[in-house]
Structure formats: structure tokens, C-alpha cells
Amino acid sequence: MPAGDSAALEAQRQLALAAAHEKAAVEARATASRYGVASATEQRTARALAPLAAAGHHLLADRRWPGSRRAQVDMVVVGPGGVFVVDTKAWADVTIDRDRILRGQEDVTEDLMALADLAYRTEGELAEIGLAPGEVHAVAVLAGRQGVDERVGPVRVVGERDVLGLVARRGARLAPAQVDRVLARCLDWFGQVGAPAPVSTTLPEPVLPAPRVPDAAPVVVPALVPDDAAGEPFEVPAPRGPAGVAPLHDDEEARRTLLQGLLAAPVEEWMTFLHPAQAKVVRRSYNGPARIRGAAGTGKTVVGLHRAAYLARTREGKVLVTTYIRTLPDVLRQMLTRLAPDVVDRVEFAGVHETAKRILDEAGVRVRIDGRQIAAAWTAAWGKVAGGSIIDTDRHEQDYWHEEVASVIKGRGLTRWDQYADLPRLGRRHRLGLQQRRVVWQLYEAYDAELRDRGVHDFADQIALAEAELRRRPPAERYTAVVVDEAQDLTCVMLRMLHGLVGDATDGLTLVGDGQQTIYPGGFTLAEAGISVAGRGTVLDVNYRNTREILQFASMLVRDDEFADIEGATARGDRPAQVPRTGPKPLYVRCAGEADRQRRMVQRVQEVVAEVGTSFGDVGVLSLSRRGVDDATEALRRAGVPVVNLEQYDGVPVNRVKVGTVKRAKGLEFKQVLVVDPYASWFTDKPDGLDDVDRERREFRLRELYVAMTRARDGLWVASI
Numbered sequence: 001m002p003a004g005d006s007a008a009l010e011a012q013r014q015l016a017l018a019a020a021h022e023k024a025a026v027e028a029r030a031t032a033s034r035y036g037v038a039s040a041t042e043q044r045t046a047r048a049l050a051p052l053a054a055a056g057h058h059l060l061a062d063r064r065w066p067g068s069r070r071a072q073v074d075m076v077v078v079g080p081g082g083v084f085v086v087d088t089k090a091w092a093d094v095t096i097d098r099d100r101i102l103r104g105q106e107d108v109t110e111d112l113m114a115l116a117d118l119a120y121r122t123e124g125e126l127a128e129i130g131l132a133p134g135e136v137h138a139v140a141v142l143a144g145r146q147g148v149d150e151r152v153g154p155v156r157v158v159g160e161r162d163v164l165g166l167v168a169r170r171g172a173r174l175a176p177a178q179v180d181r182v183l184a185r186c187l188d189w190f191g192q193v194g195a196p197a198p199v200s201t202t203l204p205e206p207v208l209p210a211p212r213v214p215d216a217a218p219v220v221v222p223a224l225v226p227d228d229a230a231g232e233p234f235e236v237p238a239p240r241g242p243a244g245v246a247p248l249h250d251d252e253e254a255r256r257t258l259l260q261g262l263l264a265a266p267v268e269e270w271m272t273f274l275h276p277a278q279a280k281v282v283r284r285s286y287n288g289p290a291r292i293r294g295a296a297g298t299g300k301t302v303v304g305l306h307r308a309a310y311l312a313r314t315r316e317g318k319v320l321v322t323t324y325i326r327t328l329p330d331v332l333r334q335m336l337t338r339l340a341p342d343v344v345d346r347v348e349f350a351g352v353h354e355t356a357k358r359i360l361d362e363a364g365v366r367v368r369i370d371g372r373q374i375a376a377a378w379t380a381a382w383g384k385v386a387g388g389s390i391i392d393t394d395r396h397e398q399d400y401w402h403e404e405v406a407s408v409i410k411g412r413g414l415t416r417w418d419q420y421a422d423l424p425r426l427g428r429r430h431r432l433g434l435q436q437r438r439v440v441w442q443l444y445e446a447y448d449a450e451l452r453d454r455g456v457h458d459f460a461d462q463i464a465l466a467e468a469e470l471r472r473r474p475p476a477e478r479y480t481a482v483v484v485d486e487a488q489d490l491t492c493v494m495l496r497m498l499h500g501l502v503g504d505a506t507d508g509l510t511l512v513g514d515g516q517q518t519i520y521p522g523g524f525t526l527a528e529a530g531i532s533v534a535g536r537g538t539v540l541d542v543n544y545r546n547t548r549e550i551l552q553f554a555s556m557l558v559r560d561d562e563f564a565d566i567e568g569a570t571a572r573g574d575r576p577a578q579v580p581r582t583g584p585k586p587l588y589v590r591c592a593g594e595a596d597r598q599r600r601m602v603q604r605v606q607e608v609v610a611e612v613g614t615s616f617g618d619v620g621v622l623s624l625s626r627r628g629v630d631d632a633t634e635a636l637r638r639a640g641v642p643v644v645n646l647e648q649y650d651g652v653p654v655n656r657v658k659v660g661t662v663k664r665a666k667g668l669e670f671k672q673v674l675v676v677d678p679y680a681s682w683f684t685d686k687p688d689g690l691d692d693v694d695r696e697r698r699e700f701r702l703r704e705l706y707v708a709m710t711r712a713r714d715g716l717w718v719a720s721i
């Protein structure tokens with residue numbers, strides 16, 4: 001090749017190289033400007049959140065996205081308000097339509113779902129140390145925006161100026177020691193980002209065109225027009241002020257927002273921090289009905305509530321929390337309001353009868369319940385069929401037969417004599433011969449006829465009708481899940497009805513309870529109710545409520561107790577493996593008579609409220625009978641002690657001594673409990689010498705006392721005569 005030719009080629013090569021470098025430079029600049037935009041907006045989010053540091057929050061910026069080699073999380077906030085996984089979006093023209101988010105015409109929901117998925121995995125990671133699932137939040141911050149507070153699925157979408165308030169308003173949910181534990185785990189989970197990839201200046205050797213033979217024209221290097229790489233279309237508010245950036249919050253505003261959070265009442269530990277075993281049950285998925293059991297005070301209700309919140313958060317549709325006791329759902333709602341304010345409106349609380357009523361109302365089925373007419377129907381039926389018969393003995397009060405009809409026959413949904421003739425009456429010790437059963441059945445028939453003649457229904461009818469209605473017309477996904485607290489209190493038909501709401505759907509039905517606390521007759525098995533929880537059971541075994549001394553005292557009552565468990569076997573109560581708390585021994589006093597007992601009861605109340613940290617509202621006075629409740633109420637009122645009957649208590653803190661029957665106290669707890677109606681013989685009678693009628697009575701009574709005593713957190717006082 002002639003020398004001139006080779007020089008020209010070299011010039012061409014150099015020019016091509018220069019062009020390639022220039023192109024690469026333009027691209028690199030464009031990329032840099034994109035990063036610049038991102039980091040500028042992220043920095044603004046960081047600045048918006050910065051005041052939180054003064055309130056005990058830790059801001060982890062630019063951490064590794066767990067499970068990804070390259071992706072980063074803009075910011076993780078760990079503090080008293082919980083854990084917030086924050087991603088800043090420099091998006092303009094954003095519209096949110098229900099669970100979708102659009103950027104102009106483009107649906108960018110999936111982008112947020114990646115963040116949701118990360119928060120979900122983080123929740124699982126932190127459950128390992130017991131952090132309750134509801135304390136981890138996915139937050140997308142819209143750069144340069146204000147006054148936005150929306151939800152796209154599980155992701156909270158807020159403006160840059162709203163994010164501080166979002167975190168601060170959560171208040172003090174985690175104690176400093178818990179924040180430290182969560183922080184340590186988060187530092188591991190969201191690892192450090194490694195060194196950035198080195199910048200390479202190596203370019204491939206340019207391939208030059210072959211020289212044209214006749215007259216080689218000079219190579220024209222096209223002018224390089226920078227790509228349209230100015231970055232994403234988004235609006236950042238016009239800079240203001242000397243620094244060129246608008247202040248996100250003036251000091252006063254930030255202080256006010258923070259103060260709001262700091263002043264919020266701290267929540268109890270169990271609302272945010274669980275035992276890891278509890279936290280896992282909350283999130284576990286069961287491919288059908290599940291059962292959570294455990295002895296008194298092991299946190300079953302707590303887990304049930306967290307699970308309800310978790311299911312509401314992660315599923316479409318509503319969750320129902322229900323229980324037998326009419327007043328308990330209100331108390332549970334109050335708890336959930338503080339535990340999971342974000343989902344409380346998607347969880348319904350209703351007693352099991354209220355639930356039946358709603359089902360029937362919606363189906364247009366009329367039910368007429370009239371207490372007086374029901375009582376009259378019973379009295380008339382008893383007079384016609386049972387009075388003077390072989391079941392009318394002084395061994396049984398009418399109540400016994402009323403329970404037999406209401407709980408055993410109607411509770412188990414029996415409608416034919418042959419079903420009852422040889423029915424194993426689980427949990428009822430007194431054996432009934434065929435003759436007695438026949439009379440009981442006739443009594444039932446007569447009672448039923450009396451109800452129909454009067455055009456009224458009783459409460460068991462209401463449940464049976466609702467259950468039948470659900471069978472006739474399965475509900476159109478009314479609830480996504482049903483959580484039943486104190487499930488051992490329900491009759492067979494009640495459980496069938498609740499099962500009818502969700503069937504065997506994954507995570508549909510969660511039964512929470514403790515067979516040891518069964519205080520109603522009418523035992524049955526889950527198989528009879530058409531429910532199987534095989535392989536989907538969990539036992540909780542740390543007692544968080546009682547001191548060791550209280551539990552030991554209460555457990556003596558049920559030492560030899562055997563009960564018919566809903567899973568089919570005759571069971572002994574679950575015993576907690578751990579009872580971490582200790583305290584003073586319970587006091588058992590023998591009184592000279594009823595008047596003496598009332599006097600000492602008032603004195604005891606006055607003593608305990610004189611202790612630091614105990615007020616009237618922390619005291620529960622419990623009785624097995626309504627009469628006992630009336631007497632105690634009267635005595636306390638006379639002494640000027642403020643009282644509230646548990647029938648009227650809805651969980652809103654009130655500084656009055658709570659007085660009520662043990663049945664009404666189910667699921668509740670008090671710092672100090674006074675049990676006011678035992679007779680000494682209840683504790684001393686040996687079961688061996690009793691016939692089966694008395695044995696049955698004794699068993700139910702002792703279980704009820706056990707329930708009463710295990711309501712006590714710190715102090716227990718039992719007075720007998």
C-alpha cells in the first residue's frame with residue numbers, strides 16, 4: 001500500500017475512534033444525569049426524613065436489595081414507628097386508580113409490586129426475631145409532590161412532603177431495645193452496597209471501510225448529536241432559596257409532625273413484638289381450616305388478632321373476627337385499632353349471633369327473638385311433658401334439661417329421635433337411659449311446638465337458620481377469612497355456620513381456643529361439624545399473662561380434669577412450657593359469712609389500688625353467678641368505688657372496677673382479680689365420693705373458676721365461706 005494511502009487510513013481510523021469515544025461520552029453523561037436525577041430526588045427524600053433521627057429512628061440509605069446483586073433500596077427507616085422500606089419515584093403525571101398506578105398512560109403497578117414483595121420478604125425475615133408483620137411498611141415516595149397519601153395494594157404512596165408525617169404518626173410502637181434488635185437484623189438483611197463497577201475506557205477497534213479504488217472520498221464522520229437522554233420526564237418543584245433547593249419542611253412544621261408521633265401513647269409490647277413462634281403462626285399459610293390452641297394466657301387471642309390483620313392486609317376482601325361472647329368483639333376491635341390501624345376497617349367484629357343475624361337479614365329471612373316468649377314456651381313445654389316425669393328429680397334442676405335441649409340437642413343440630421337415642425353426649429358425665437332420653441326428646445318437641453305456636457325463635461334457631469341459609473346459598477365471597485376466638489365455647493352448628501362462610505379455602509377458617517376452658521355443655525368433634533384441621537394445628541406454650549404463682553394456684557383446680565377435645569380425643573389441658581413472670585402468692589381467705597366476704601372484698605380493692613401503678617380500672621371482681629355480681633356491685637358502690645359491669649365494657653379504657661360473671665370475663669385480663677363466690681367445699685370435695693351428676697357440676701364449676709383465676713396478671717384474691 002502506498003505511504004499516502006496508509007496515512008489516510010490511519011486518519012480515518014483515528015476519526016472513527018474519536019467518534020466512538022464521543023458517542024460513549026454522550027451516553028455516559030446521559031446515564032450520569034439519570035443517576036444524578038435519581039440521587040437528587042433520593043437525597044430530597046432523605047432530607048425529608050432526616051428529622052426522624054432526633055426521634056430515635058435510623059435511616060439506612062442506599063442498601064442492597066436482598067436477593068438482587070445490583071439493585072438497591074433507596075432508604076430503610078428503622079425506629080420506634082416500625083420499619084419502612086422506602087423507594088423514591090421521580091414520576092410525573094401519576095394517577096392512582098384503585099389498586100393500579102399509572103404514569104401517563106403507562107401502568108407502572110408492577111414496579112411498586114417489587115417493593116411490596118421486598119417488604120413482604122422483610123416481614124418474614126424480621127418475624128424470625130418476633131417483629132409483628134404489621135410493623136413493616138412499603139412506602140413509595142413521589143418526588144416533588146405534596147398532599148398525596150394513597151395505597152396501591154400493600155404499598156403506601158405518599159408525597160415527598162408527606163413521608164415524614166407518615167412515619168412520625170406511627171408513634172412509639174417499638175421500645176429502644178426492640179429497635180436495636182430490628183436494626184441489627186436489618187443491617188444484615190439489607191447489606192452494604194459494594195464498590196461501583198469500574199469505568200472502562202476501552203472501546204472496540206473501529207472497523208474501517210475498504211478504500212474505493214478510483215477516487216477515494218474522505219470519510220465523513222457524522223456529526224454526533226447528543227441522544228435525547230435528558231432523563232425521565234418528571235417535575236421537581238422550582239428551586240427556591242439561596243441553596244437552590246426548596247426546604248422540605250420548615251423547622252416548625254417538622255417539629256410539630258414529630259411531636260405528634262412522640263406524644264402518641266406507646267402501644268403494648270405484644271402489639272408489635274411477638275415470640276418468633278407466634279409471629280410465624282400469624283403469617284403461616286394453611287391449606288384449609290387451622291387450629292391454634294394453648295393453655296390460658298399463651299397469647300392465642302393476640303395471635304388471632306395479628307393473623308386477622310395480616311390476612312386483611314394480604315388478601316382481597318374482608319376478614320371476620322368472631323366469638324361466642326357478645327361483648328368480646330368490641331374489646332377485640334379496640335385492640336386491633338391500636339395494633340393495626342391500617343386495616344381495622346377491613347376487619348369485621350361480631351359475635352356469633354350477630355353474624356347469624358346479618359346472614360339472615362341479607363337473605364331476607366325473618367327471625368323473631370323474644371326472651372319472654374321463649375321462657376314462656378319452655379315453661380309450657382316443661383309443664384306439659386316433663387313435670388313429674390322421670391327426669392323431674394331433685395338431682396337435676398330444670399336448667400340442666402334446658403342446657404340439654406339448647407346445647408346438646410339444638411347445639412348439635414339434631415332433628416331426629418334416632419340421632420339422639422344413642423348419641424355420645426361428650427362432656428356430659430351423667431348418663432341418660434333410653435327412657436330419660438325419650439322424655440327429653442318429647443320435651444324438645446313440645447318446646448319447639450310452643451315456639452312455633454308463638455311465632456318466635458330462640459337463639460339456637462337463629463344459628464340453625466343461618467347455617468341452613470348458607471348451605472342453601474353459599475355466600476358470594478362475603479369474607480376472605482374467619483378467625484374464631486374462644487372457639488371451644490361454640491356449638492357444633494355455630495362452627496358449621498362459620499365454616500359455611502369460607503369453606504375449606506386456604507387460610508379461610510382459623511379456630512383459636514383452649515379446650516380446658518370449656519364451660520358450656522354440648523361437646524362435639526370437629527369431624528361432626530364437617531371440619532378437619534389435620535396437620536394444620538399449632539400449640540402455643542409460653543404463658544405471658546400470669547405469674548407462676550397464680551398459674552400454679554389456678555392449675556390445681558384442673559389438675560385431674562379431662563375434657564372432650566374438639567379434635568376427638570379425651571384431653572388433658574395443655575401445660576405451658578414457660579411461665580416467665582413471677583409475683584406474690586395468691587391470697588385465699590376464709591370468710592365468716594357473706595357480709596364478711598363483701599366487707600373484705602371492698603377492703604382488698606382499696607388495698608390494691610393504693611399500690612403504685614394500679615388503679616380501679618386494673619381490677620376485676622368476678623363471680624360465677626349474676627347474684628354474686630349484683631352483691632359485689634352493691635357493696636363496692638356503697639363504699640364509693642367506681643364500677644362498671646362487664647356487660648357494658650367495650651374495651652375503651654375506663655377507670656372503674658370491672659365486675660362481672662366469669663362468662664363475661666372470658667378472653668379478658670386484669671392486673672388484680674378477686675373471685676368472690678366460692679364455697680370452701682368446692683375446693684375440698686374429692687371427686688371420688690360424688691355421683692356423676694355432682695361430678696359433672698364440679699368439673700364445670702372448677703373449670704369456670706380456673707378461667708376466672710387465669711384472668712389475673714399480677715395478683716389473685718379468692719374468698720370463700
Ligand SMILES: Nc1ncnc2c1ncn2[C@@H]1O[C@H](COP(=O)(O)OP(=O)(O)OP(=O)(O)O)[C@@H](O)[C@H]1O
Nearest residue numbers: 270273274275296297298299300301302544545667
Ligand atoms: N409475645 C408477647 N409478648 C408479650 N406479651 C404477650 C405476648 N403474647 C401475648 N402476650 C400477652 O399475654 C397475655 C395473654 O394473651 P392472650 O389474651 O392472647 O392469651 P390467650 O391465650 O388468648 O388467653 P386465654 O385463653 O386465657 O384468654 C396478654 O396480656 C397479652 O398481651
